[in-house]
Structures are given as structure tokens and as C-alpha cells.
Amino acid sequence: MIDFSLTSEQKVLRERVREFIVERILPLERDPRQGPHGPQDDFRRELNALAESAGLLAPHVGAEWGGLGLDHVSCAIVFEAAGYSPIGPIAMNCSAPDEGNMHMLELIATEQQKDRFLRPLAKGETRSCFAMTEPAPGAGADPNLLLTEARRDGDGYVVNGVKWLITGAQGAAFAIIMARTEEGATMLLSDMSAPGIRIERILDTIDQGFAGGHAVLRFENLRIPAQNVLGAPGQGFKYAQVRLAPARLTHCMRWLGAAGRAHDIARRYAATRQAFGKTLGEHEGVGFMLADNELDMHQCRLAIWHCAWLLDQGQSAGSASSMAKVICSEGLYRVADRCVQILGGMGVTQDTLVERIFREIRAFRIYDGPSETHRWALARRALRSVGDLPPGI
Amino acid sequence: MIDFSLTSEQKVLRERVREFIVERILPLERDPRQGPHGPQDDFRRELNALAESAGLLAPHVGAEWGGLGLDHVSCAIVFEAAGYSPIGPIAMNCSAPDEGNMHMLELIATEQQKDRFLRPLAKGETRSCFAMTEPAPGAGADPNLLLTEARRDGDGYVVNGVKWLITGAQGAAFAIIMARTEEGATMLLSDMSAPGIRIERILDTIDQGFAGGHAVLRFENLRIPAQNVLGAPGQGFKYAQVRLAPARLTHCMRWLGAAGRAHDIARRYAATRQAFGKTLGEHEGVGFMLADNELDMHQCRLAIWHCAWLLDQGQSAGSASSMAKVICSEGLYRVADRCVQILGGMGVTQDTLVERIFREIRAFRIYDGPSETHRWALARRALRSVGDLPPGI
Amino acid sequence: MIDFSLTSEQKVLRERVREFIVERILPLERDPRQGPHGPQDDFRRELNALAESAGLLAPHVGAEWGGLGLDHVSCAIVFEAAGYSPIGPIAMNCSAPDEGNMHMLELIATEQQKDRFLRPLAKGETRSCFAMTEPAPGAGADPNLLLTEARRDGDGYVVNGVKWLITGAQGAAFAIIMARTEEGATMLLSDMSAPGIRIERILDTIDQGFAGGHAVLRFENLRIPAQNVLGAPGQGFKYAQVRLAPARLTHCMRWLGAAGRAHDIARRYAATRQAFGKTLGEHEGVGFMLADNELDMHQCRLAIWHCAWLLDQGQSAGSASSMAKVICSEGLYRVADRCVQILGGMGVTQDTLVERIFREIRAFRIYDGPSETHRWALARRALRSVGDLPPGI
């Protein structure tokens, strides 16, 4: 039965997260231990400690691993509140790529793998990365171009290939690697300290929020034992979907919070800054931008809740997840762009957080599949089912 | 608790309406008893009879008046299905302005007024109109410019003024008239056959779906007895909001159905029409338009459901209603516009229903408040509450 | 040398046309001899007579045929001024499809053909049509799907096929027919009174400005003598480009004038109509729409002038013509749409000319190639020349 109310647990939790973010995290946002490639590890651990003492660490993983075991809808509410600060999700250990990796490990990994990889990750003792994207001519928007090979060798695999834009690789304890085996695309777990892994360089990027930044990784005869295959060999692309549908959505949740922050900054600015005889906000040109922000965020939130609910039902959410990704990455970007514009000169400086949020969300329009890929998936689906439609034009 | 599932009653009802529309109504869409100012009355009555025998007449009014007593969320589901045909809502007696008038009468009218005005209206025996909008310099987007006067005279009122764009006035049995009394804006009920009412002319408009079209009305010393005041004198604008928040939303529901029809026509066309070596739909340029249609309709549906749910909770839905109006009128218009474009030359002819749906939804962007009015309301609200926001920029 | 000044002849001529339109044509715009399929022939002839006595008939054709022999740039200036009234171009005998047909005949026809077909057409004694587009699965946006056949038979051809959306066919004295011969696509001239031509029906369309409306034509063993081949057999598509590049552009010129009219109506309305304590135009939400209109029309005018200048240089203008079509059809449509919105309720009624201009320009987005076709042509061109670009990313 259609219902948009939060449970009282959700309301309480949302309030706790809001309070935590505003009181504990916002004062730390200008901490100098942040650079173009994310927060330093000591800063991250301090943030994690704050979240842990607030009982808000890794809320998406099961209690068994130290989390709150939230379902997707509750995550939607909590992650939006966490995202109100760009360092909120890092503090609460629910940022990408770790959050998606935890989710996938919880679903697919063996008990042994969970114990070794998931447990310390959930506690914030380690970080992880997901090594799928490759430089041209390898796997980008089109995963079928996958070039990295995992050749069977004795009771294990030998992996060779290059990955790039691998978020968080620098400083990660382990990687989930997508490689081509004779069974097809396969996911494998490897310690990052293994001799065959080399971080070639850290990319300079428009965003700066991910711990460790984005790296180029090279695998040279990297040996991975057979027990480190994640799930069944050849099922890599299927698992990637298992990871991606919710991972895309949690991106949406966090960035909705960030856009809300930018909007709050912009509307407070608009309510006070004078120009041409009244406040900026009393100018309809600015007021309409604020209204459009509200409209965009409202639609993003509803699309997120809907997709999260589908995931909680165990329903296939491929199409809803594609829709949420397009709606949110484009809608929240418009919000951030308007906030820059409202702030005027201030908006293009790092004196305001809005500038950073703008850059982060620009990158989000690319990550986890650009809009173009999702639009094409939606188009094919719209074209498939026309046989059942009533006749007539 | 957030939930997007339909109840089994809603599912059954939706299926019944879909079946009714596709099997009984679609075959009648080209009936020649339709013109630029809507269906002729005999055709409308035939359609009503079909809906009545299907048990689908006036589903939004209480069983006491012959309806199904649906709440707003159920209306959202039923009206979307009804709107799949432009004559579906007329058949089911849930089109504007009658539907909104029934809703308001049910809430505000005295028992005597209900018996006299609501009962035959709900049965489709009569039609009604809502006489609020005035030509310049009177009340348009800004209701405060109201010029029509109802002067107290003995135990009744004498009304003078001009109204325009009064939907359905031609052929209506009664009107709900907004006029200025000494207490303020007041609603009054009057038979359209009263001597002081003259229909000056029927306007030619871009749309053609409303029974009776849109008229210019003149009140010349129209006498209205005191018992025909609707609700309390001076409360006219408040009641208008009571009427408008849901009335705007039911517009959205019906046009969502119509946009879905246009989309279905367009995607079937795209799936079959060849150009440049493949079907139109296999061209990404067209496929992306179909994807954008799906994205827009998804967002409209969610915004409608959310606002309907708020109304069902008895919560103030002013802001949600404004948002739904902007989202739907603009989003559904984009859908209709893309469908015209996909159909190419066909799309600008009346060989396809899409052309008509496009024109109807263009008008919808004006009715019940243009986007600009709603954006300004949203802006003011965004600016009001900045005192509570966390500090910092 | 880059120059945006008009010659004194152009200035004088523009002034004459403006005066003619405002003083002689505007007062006739509500003449009842206009319907959904354009002006009646007697009205058209009266309008032509006015233009002739003003020395403004068929300004684009050579003095030999009674025109002013204007080049494309001068046409840009004159046609924009003519288009200020929807019946201006009809009055001046420079509306589609006759204007494009005259242009092509002047370039390609034999002297005998010119004498027979062009001379009376230029004088407004006859009208013409251009029979190229076919219903699905025939030639639409993709001309290669051409199905109409002209079979060689003795010293002539026998034509069979169906055409649709043939503007002006009803009432035309002759048609230029695109048909497939053994040499390829070929243009043929035929009297419309020939026994093998049947007008099946006139389509009801969203626009209403073209004399004769848009028809479905059927050719059943239509005999056409060999001397009525226009140009060389097999060169039909090449000639269509000869016709289309400028014909598309003259559409742009005329609709720029019409958009300017809508804008003038809207800004006068905005300057006087009150809402919420000031004029509409003093609301930035409305003022910005006016500004965007100015921006769009400025860009359209520049793109038209540029393309017209290229055509006057005898340069290939394929790409510039595609750009002008996309820029103008989309830009002028936005102008018309904003004007409807500014006028509010008035804007969706036929009390204002804006409503009609809006519908006409919606159709223009389809005619002479939808934006999608032109965008694809531009894309291929952008991709072709990448070999010469400097290296680096």
C-alpha cells in the first residue's frame, strides 16, 4: 500500500545522523589533512572513531560485522543525511567504493573471505578498491571490452592487465579484480600488497572526495589463489550488476545529501546578500533557481526511495536503478550548478563548499555508467514490449 | 513505512479501468460527435452510460452519490488509467471541472446543496462550471485582482462581473462563482439558467477536450439567494485552495495517462518505421527520446503518488501540490512534444491522437496556475526557513 | 570583410515591407475567409493584388517574371519583415511551397517549362505543390525509401504511387513530382488536372497557414510527357537539395518574422498586465523569458544571414543550412512557447495570434527535415575530418 511515511526508527536514526553530521563533522570539514586525492588516513580514522562512538559506523552492513543492518530504504534516509557533509560518508564508513564492496562481499563471499576481507573493512580498519574499469581500448562504459586476463595456473590464477580510475586503490588493503578467465568475466580478491600489483600513478581528477583518489593499477603476473575467487568463475558481470544496482543508488543517496547542503548554503546566501535594492532571493531569477532546486531534489529523493524499495523487495531493479542514476546525476548536478551561479563570484572559489560539491557531482555523472548508457538500456526496454500495446495511432 | 506497492483492490480496479478504456472507449475515440469545444452532450451521455454499466462512474465521490469513494492515491491509479484515452475521464465522469467541483461540494456544501447540485452531477445527469478566472485587469494568475462583485441585497446577493476561460460553462446546469462580497472572496452557487447569466461566446482554444469548451460569462444583476452561498462568506480563496490542490493533482493524473498513450503510440511507431537502414527506435536519437519519456513519466507518477498520499493523510499539501503541478505539466509536455517529433510528419497531423494530446497538455501548462506562480511560491518557502540552517558557506 | 550593415536599398525595402505589412495586411488578419487549411483562393488573390500594387509581389524571382530579383541576403531581410504577419508571405507570394518551387524552376527548368509553369506562378495566378514525401513505408525523413514509380512508356512516363503531406496540392495548378525512374530519382512536372491524379483527402494538421493545407495524393497511371521532366532524369535528389537548402532557409526567415510578432505581442502584454503588485514584465520570471526571446531571435537572424550569404557566394551551404534549420526551428519554437506562457490563459486561445504562431512553428520543426536528421549530418561531418587535428588529449 503506497506510503511515504518513515517508520519511527527511521525518523530517530535520521535525527541522530543529522545531529552527528552537524555537530561533529561540519566543524572538521576544513581540516587540512585533505588534499586533491581525499582525506589522509589518520584523518579518516579519526572520523571513523567519531562515527563509531556515535554508533553510526557502517550502517548498511549486518550487526555481525558491526553495522546496523539497514535495508535499502533506511540506507536512503541515512546516507542522504550523511552526505550533507562531503566527509560524512567517509566518517560513517559508507562511502564508495567500500560501501558497495561490503555489500557485495556480504552477499557473495564465502565465510572465510568475509572473515578475512569484510570484517576489518566494516570496522574501518582497512579500505578496499574495485578494479574493473580499464583504459582504452579496454572495458569502460562497455564492459565487454574487458582485457585483463586471469590465466589458470595450478590451483590459482595469474593476472595481467591494466586498470584505471580505480577509486581508493592507494591505501587499500585489498582489491576486487574483474578479469577474463576461460569461464568468462570473473571476480578475484587480492591483497594490494601482493608482489604483482603496482600502482602506476594517482590520477588528478576534478573531484577530490574519495579516500586514496583514483589510481592506475598494473597487474604483472599477479598470483591469486583459487580460494580468492569471489563467487563462481564466469559470473563476474552478473555480480557486477549485483554490486552496481545498489552501489549506483547509494551514490545517488549521498549526493542528494550533498546537493541539499549546497542548496542550503545558496538559499541562506540568497536570503541575505543584497543586489539592486533587495536580497538576491527576492529576485525571481534567483528565486526560481531555488525553486528548481527543490523540484529536482524532490524528484531525486522519490526516485531513490522507489528504487530502494524495489531492491528491498528482492525485485529486479535494473530499470529503476538506471532511471535513478540518470535522474539523480543530472538533477543533482543542476542543483549544484545553480548554487554556484547563485553564489556568484563566491561560488567559483573554495571559500565555499559549493564549489567542491559542484566538482564532485560533475564526476558522478560519469561514474557507474554515464547517462547515455542508461538511456540506451531504457530505450531498448521501451521498444521491446510494443507487441502488447493497443492498436491505433 | 515507505511502500510503493498497490493494494490488491487497487490492482484489480486498475485492471478493470484499463480493460474498460481499451475495449469500450478506444473504439469510440474517432466518434464524429466531437468538435473543437469537446464532445456533444449525447455522446457524453453514451460514454457515461458505458462507464456506469462498468461500475466506473465518478469513482472519486462517495458511494452515497453513486461513486466508489476512492481516496486520492487510488484516484491517482484510476485516473491515470482513465486518461489513457482523452475521452476516458469524460466517460467516467471524472474530468475537469466537474470532478473538482464534486470534490469541493462533497467537502463544503450543505446537505441541501449536495442534494440539489452534487447528486445529479455525480450521476452525469448534469455538468457544472467553476467561474473564477477573469479577463484583464481582473483575477488571473493573481486571484487578488478579483473584480466580480456580489452585493448583499435583502436575503440574497446581486452579482455583476465578467469571467472568462470558464471551462464547461456551455451546457452546465450550475456554476460555482467566485465573487467579492463585503466579507471578502466568496463562493456562490447559481443555476446557469438564471436570468442574469449570459454566455457571451465560446473561446477557440488550442485544446479541445473539455465538454462545453471554455466560455466568456457575463453576470448582470444575477440574483443568488443566501442559501446558495457555498461554505462561509469571505472564505472563497481558502476554499479555492481546498479545490485547487487536489484538482491540480487530478489534472496531473489524467494527463499522465494521456502522455502514456502518446508514448505507447510513439514507441510502437519507432519500433516499426524504417529510416536509414534500421527502425527509428534503433537510432539512438529516437531511442533516447523514448528513454527520456520513461524518465519523465516515472518522475511524474512518483510526484503524483506522493502528493496524493499527503492529501490522504489530511496533511497540508500546498507545496507538494505546487511541485506536482510543475513537474507534471512540464514533464508530460516534454513527453508529448517528443512523441510528435518521433512521429515526424505524422505527428503534426490529426491522423494520430498524439497531435491532440500535445495540444491538450500545452494548455495544461497554463491551467490551475502556470509554473511561474508555483515556482515563486516554492522560492518564498525556500527563503523563509534559512534561520535554522547550520552556519558556514 | 565582415560586415553586418544593410545596404541602403535593403533598408528602404525593409521599411516598405514593414509598412505594407503593418498598414495593409495586419488589418486583414482576422478575415473570415481563412480556415484550418489556409486562406481561400479569393482572399489569397486579394492579398496578392495588394502586394502587387505595393510592388512587393514575388520579390525573390527575377524581374523577367515580375519579381525583384533579390539575392538570398536581401530575401532574409524582406521575408522576415513579411513573416511578421502569418498571411504576409502569402500576400507577397513568397510562401512555401510556391517560393521554393519558383526558385527551383528558375534554376533548372527549360525556357518552355518556365513560360508555362513559372510565369503564372510568379504572378500569383496559379499555385503549385511539391510532391515528394510519402506515407510509411515510403520516403519520409529518409528520401531513399522513395516508392513512387515513373515507368518509361513511349515518349513519356506513367506514374504510380501515393504522396502525403503535400502542401498546397488542393487548388494547385501543377505539381513537381519526385518519382523513381530507371535512371534514379527524377522530378516531373504535371498539371494537377491530369486524369491520373487524385486528391484523396486533406489532412487535418496542427498548423493552418498554408494555402490548400496538406493533402494525400494518389497517382494512378498518371501520364507525363517527356518534356515535363524537370532537369535530367536521375538527378532528383540532387535537385531536391538545390531546392531544399534555400527553401529551408526561407522557412527560417519567415518564421523569424512570425516569432518576432509573437514576441512583440507578449512584451506589450507583459508591459501592461498587472499581477502581484507590478506588471508581468517587472517580474524577472517573465522578464527573463523576454530576454531569452531576444537572445534566440538574435542568434536565428545571424545564422540565417550567414547561410544566405553563403548561398549568394555560390558556396555549398549544406552544413550551414542544416545548422540554420536546427537553430531556427528550435529557437523560434522556444520563443513562441514562451510567448504563450507569458500570455497565460490568453495564450492558449485564438483571441491572440500567438496561439496560431505557436502551432505553425511546432510544425516547422518537422518540415524540411526534423532536427534529428540534420544533427546526424552535422555529426558525421564532425567525425570525418579528425585526421588533420593536432595530437594530444
Add this chain to the structure above:
Amino acid sequence: MIDFSLTSEQKVLRERVREFIVERILPLERDPRQGPHGPQDDFRRELNALAESAGLLAPHVGAEWGGLGLDHVSCAIVFEAAGYSPIGPIAMNCSAPDEGNMHMLELIATEQQKDRFLRPLAKGETRSCFAMTEPAPGAGADPNLLLTEARRDGDGYVVNGVKWLITGAQGAAFAIIMARTEEGATMLLSDMSAPGIRIERILDTIDQGFAGGHAVLRFENLRIPAQNVLGAPGQGFKYAQVRLAPARLTHCMRWLGAAGRAHDIARRYAATRQAFGKTLGEHEGVGFMLADNELDMHQCRLAIWHCAWLLDQGQSAGSASSMAKVICSEGLYRVADRCVQILGGMGVTQDTLVERIFREIRAFRIYDGPSETHRWALARRALRSVGDLPPGI
């Protein structure tokens, strides 16, 4: 007479600049002597030396000062070619704010002032800044909020106030300061080494291309002798317009070149990168983005040429300059944004110049007046002249 051809001098010069940029400047784009606040001074001087030996230094100033004395139209051609590299305009000493300052000094300064300030600036021996914008609540988009005061004191002035976003202040030899005197807003020239000037800090901003970055300046009892008043006291805002109309336009010229570079990178990438069985560019979704780039750049170029031509005629170009600023800042930004999107993951990294161009042009949407200010100026103008319009609706 309308003409879009370049003179042969312009063609030769354009070719020389193109060659200079591609052969001499492109190889230096990755020089490490560039940071978040622009190129280091030694790097800048090396670049200037290259331009000087190519005879391309300061092409906009008169031969008397070492330049080429180009008119605005020729600047449009040359600056676009220079802007193809983000460091091209710096190399050719025609970047902001120096270029606009030279222009204004040439027009307004006394001979003595020119000799002292303009001469070394034109040669690239010095840099300059333009100190107008102030932090809230001072002069931003609304110049009338000007707070900086220049109090008359003996034969000079004593200036107090704060400025911010002052481009190039760090490293500049002198500043043009806008301050309030008893005569009104006044421009004054001051050495940056004067004791009363303090650079409080360099702002971190989204862009990085301007030499010296953007600074916060504080004037504390800064003494300026009377002979350093630029032009007449009280005429500061008038002169600012003298500076701004062309300065805005030269921004447009340079960024048009930069957008062209991004487009070239994107289309070469699209022509080679494979996805889903063909090159990216063969996907219409990408191809249409390239087409839209061509459309946007075409319109920007025409608007620039038109405004430059007006300036060359000595005509008031306020409205054309506002239009060019809005058209270019928004259109070129769309181009840059699409290029990021086409490059996918690559597009958000600094491995490609596109990422930087995107950030630079985002800032350009704010500099020299945001679109909102210009739209409002255009709106007022559209509303002013309605008295002359023909009647009717």
C-alpha cells in the same frame, strides 16, 4: 553590406596564429611551471618571448605600444585562434585582465600615464589588475554597492577598502582601482608596491588559467597622487562600461577557441574509441552531442563577430555585448560539458585538457557579470519600447 568573409590580411594572420599555437605553444601546455594560480612568471615571460619573436605579442594594442593595432573583428579572429590553447592568450599577452586594461588605458589614460603604465604592460614586462569587485556587502553583480572610499587629501587621495576576486593582483605591477570619491565612482592607478596595499590571500578557485590567480586586496590608507586618476573623477562606472563591453567580448573570443579545442579532442576521441560494437561517434547519442557543439560554437562565433563589428563602428554595443556574453558563456559551457561527457572517465581527469577547459569556462559564466544580470538588462530594454508596436494581440 552583409558579408561574412575575412579579409586576406585576417586569413593570413589567423593562419600565423594557428601555426604558432599548434607548433610552439601546444608542446608547452604540460610545462610544470603552472599551478592552481596560473603560470609562474618565468614561464609567462618565456611564452611572451615566443610570441614576440613570432610578431604576435599584444595584437590588440597600437603599433606605438608594440602591438598590431587590430580592430575588434580582427581580434575576434586572432583571439579565437589564440584561445585554442589555454596558455595561448597568456603567451600573446592578450589575456584578461591585462588585455582589457591595455584597451582602456589606450582610450582614457593621459600620455604620461600611458608611458608609465601601458608601455611596459604591452611589452609583457609587467602585469596589471583591475580592482573593482568587493566582498559582500560591497560591489558584486551590483556595482552601486561600492564601498571602497578614496578620500581627497591634499593633492591626492587616501584609499581604504577591501577588494576580492582581483585577478592577477599577485605579481602585478599596478592596479586600476575603483573607489568612491565625492564626485562618484572613480578609477585610480596605483603601483602595487605602494605601502597601503596588502594582498591578504590568494583564493583557491575552480579555474587556474589566470596569471597570479585571484586575490583579496586590502587598501589601508593607500595614498594615490591626483595625476594617477584615470580619466575624470566620478566617471568610474562609465569607464567600466568602456572597459567591460569589449573585455567581456574578448573573454568570449578566447573561450570560443578553448571550446573548439575541447571539441577537437572530443571528436577525435569519439572517432576512435570503441563501445558496443562501433566507435563512440557512430552512436547517435554521442554524435548528436558533437552536432550540438558545432551548433553552439557557430552561434557563439556569429554573436561575437556581430558585437565586434558594432564596436568597430563606434556604435553602442551594450545590448549586443550582453547578448554575446550570455550566448557564449552558456553555449561554450555546454560544449565543454558535452566534451567531458564524451570522454567518459577520461573526461574528469587532468590527463585531458578538456577537464581544465570545463572548469575555466564554468568560472567564465560568473566573470564580467553573470547571465542573470544581462538577462535583466535585456528584459528592461524589451519592455521599454512597446509604445511603438502595432496594436492587436
